[in-house]
Amino acid sequence: MSILSILDIGKSGITAQRLALEVTSQNVSNVNTPGYSRQSTVFESGTVSMERGFPLGNGVQVAEIQRAYDDFLQQQLKNESTTNGQAKTVLSSMNRAEQLFNEFTTDGLGKSMQDFFKAWQDLTANPQGQPERQAILARAQQLTDQFHRVNGYLNDIKTEANKSLEGITADVNDKVTQIASLNDQIRQVEVQGTKANELRDKRDLLVRQLSQKVGITYLEQPDGMLNISLSLGQPLVLGKDAAQLSLQPDPANGGFYKVLTTPPGGTATIDITSIVGGPNNSQGEVGGTLQVRDTLVNKFISNLDELAYNLATQVNAVHSAGFGLTGSTGLNFFAAPAAMAGYSGLGGIAVNITNTNDIAAADTNPLTGGTGNNKNASTIATLYDKTLPFSSGSTTLEGFYNSIVGNVGVAVQNAQRGQTLSDGIIKQLDNLRESSSGVSLDEELANLIKYQKAFEGSAKLINTGAEMMDTILGLVR
Structure with missing residues (x-):
């Protein structure tokens, strides 16, 4: 040498x-x-x-x-991010829905029902009393207003969920475009025989962020590019080409958006609403949003319609058979339901009686000997505790309302449990990733000294x- x-x-x-x-x-x-x-x-x-x-x-x-780098950890983080995105989205909406269904001790719908039937009970003590009759009309108006308020607020939750799809899909489009661009950059770098480490880190982070928006799977190709698809197979990224999500009003679903995609390199759009938000595959923020909009809130509105429908139908049946102070009869107390669907909203349940004399407290005509008769008012007052047929089984009006409150609470608890569990798993996975892939300053400072000494040795x-x-x-x- x-x-x-x-x-x-x-x-x-x-x-x-x-x-x-x-x-x-x-x-x-x-x-x-x-x-x-x-x-x-x-x-x-x-x-x-x-x-x-x-x-x-x-x-x-x-x-x-x-x-x-640990691909297994990346897969786990991706999967759990999807679950977390869905749980957070559902919880946010369910927390808002829960505020609508207050306990009977507050001024919510349950208390309004109690007050309405209590006003009928008060009328039995003085069937001809104008103050008592005025109280019934006032309580009835409060009750219908509460139905409208809760129905409107639930529909607002659906509308806001639908509106949020605009931001979510725009974010998805941005991320898949960036991933496709990084794919091309990584391929160009690695074809020269070197590893594009920083570019791969950026792409991995984008994949995790994308998985929070929508459920995905991915597969790395031999040239280093990453192909990404929805959980049920619809491609989002193929090499350097990215799909583009779009929204289109759907007349069959009240004008709410359906989610479309233009496949990578394609031109024809495909409806993927059922793919990203079906009953069994609601994943990520998109899936959670569609679950809230098309399933959870609809169930609460349907239950609310059924409660209003049964209440009005039962009261109308008794009231129309009774007599007012001037002998009026055959009058519905509430607007007659044309259908159950939508009855709790505006244009549905409403007070049909405007004249206090038309309130049918008697079961016989006062003009022919029924003066002071309170039997009809007493029958209406007992409807609150009467067992009635509902879709979930026979129960009282109070019992059915309590079941709605319970269903909302269960939905909140399930979403809260899902988010808490998911947050814990993500934290644990992040800690595992940090221990295997994160930077330790102590270790790096030791390396600085080691490499510095080796550099000085080579110089010597x-x-x-x-x-x-x-x-x-x-x-x-």
């Missing part, structure tokens, strides 16, 4: 340690960067050559800049070689 070989070995050491210091510096500077994976320098000995019959190395070289080797060369040149002179 010549003195020049010594200089070359020293040069290789300086080059390799300098690169290792650069990698360590990159780790330290990105210690707080979301999604960044720790990188490490992998060294290998230079090519061995024979020198006077002995195998001697020719310095050191960097074999690879390795990224600390070059100085020694240079001194040896000077000695030989001095002998020649």
Whole structure:
């Protein structure tokens, strides 16, 4: 081995340690960067050559800049992010719905029902009393207003959920476009034989963020590109091409949006509403939003309609058979329901009686001997505790309302439980990822010292070689 070989070995050491210091510096500077994976320098000995019959190395070289990455953890984070996005979306809406169904001790719908039937009970004590009759009309108006208020607020939740799809789908489009662009960049870098570590980190982070919006699966191709599809197979990213989601009002669903996609590289749009928001595959924020809009809130509105329908039908049946103070009969107390659907909203349940004299408290005509008769009022007052047929089984008006309150509470608890569990799992997975792929400042500072010393050693080797060369040149002179 010549003195020049010594200089070359020293040069290789300086080059390799300098690169290792650069990698360590990159780790330290990105210690707080979301999604960044720790990188490490992998060294290998230079090519061995024979020198006077002995195998001697020719310095050191960097074999690879390795990224600390665990695809299994990435898959788990992706899956749990999808669950978390769905749970958070549902919980937010269910918390709002829960506020509508207050206990009977407050001024909610349940209390209004109690007050309405109590007013009829008060009328039985003085069937001809105008104050008592005025109280019935006032309580009836409060009751119908409460039905309208709750129905309107539930429909507002649906409308806002529908509106939120605009922002969510725009975010999905942005992320799949970025992923497709990163795919192309990664391919161009890695075709040269190097690893695009930082670009892969950015892409992995985008994949996790995308999975929070919608349920996805992915598969890496041999050229480093990542193909991404919806959970049920519809492609979102194919190589450097990305799909584009769009929204279109659906007349068959009250004008609410249906979700469409233009496949990567395609032109024809496909309706994927059932794919991203079906009963058994509501995933991510898109799925949670569609679940709230098309399933959960509709169930509450349907129950509310049924409660209003049965209440009005039962009161009307008794009231129309009774007599008012002036002999009026055959009058419905509430607007007659044309259908159950939508009856709790505006245009549905309403007070049909405007004249207090038309309130049918008697079961016989007061003009023919029924003065002071309170039997009809008493019958209406008992309707509150009467067992009636409902879709869920026979129960009282109070019992059915309590079941609605219970269903809302169960929906909130399920969403809360799902989010709490998901938050805990994500936190645990993040900790696992941090331990395997995160940057440890203590470790990196130790590496800085190690590589610095190796750099100084290589520099010292070059100085020694240079001194040896000077000695030989001095002998020649």
